[in-house]
Amino acid sequence: MSLLTIMPSGKSIEAGEGTSLLAAILAADVALTHKCDGKAACGTCHVFVHEGRKGLSKIARVENEKLDSIVGVGSKSRLACQALILGTENVKVELLGFGSGF
Numbered sequence: 001m002s003l004l005t006i007m008p009s010g011k012s013i014e015a016g017e018g019t020s021l022l023a024a025i026l027a028a029d030v031a032l033t034h035k036c037d038g039k040a041a042c043g044t045c046h047v048f049v050h051e052g053r054k055g056l057s058k059i060a061r062v063e064n065e066k067l068d069s070i071v072g073v074g075s076k077s078r079l080a081c082q083a084l085i086l087g088t089e090n091v092k093v094e095l096l097g098f099g100s101g102f
């Protein structure tokens with residue numbers, strides 16, 4: 001289990017190993033657009049991971065290629081549908097802009 005904190009609301013939820021950030025965020029009742037339903041094809045689930053990056057699965061090629069095509073990507077960027085929670089490290093993510101529910 002990891003504690004996932006979702007900014008800007010600050011809502012927290014416990015997430016089990018192997019859960020995607022997207023699934024955990026939706027389970028916390030926080031809206032996050034995910035147009036391609038987790039296929040790393042749309043980029044709408046782009047989030048920033050501020051803490052606990054080592055507690056997430058590594059960026060695979062398909063995610064990397066999609067991130068390369070998104071405006072505003074930085075070193076903290078992940079696709080929430082591709083980043084899986086591993087281990088027990090606490091994770092803090094920030095939802096971005098349009099479609100993030102805020």
Ligand code: FES
Pocket residue numbers: 033034035036037038039040041042043044045046066079080081082
């Ligand atoms: S839901 Fe489309 S890239 Fe994550």
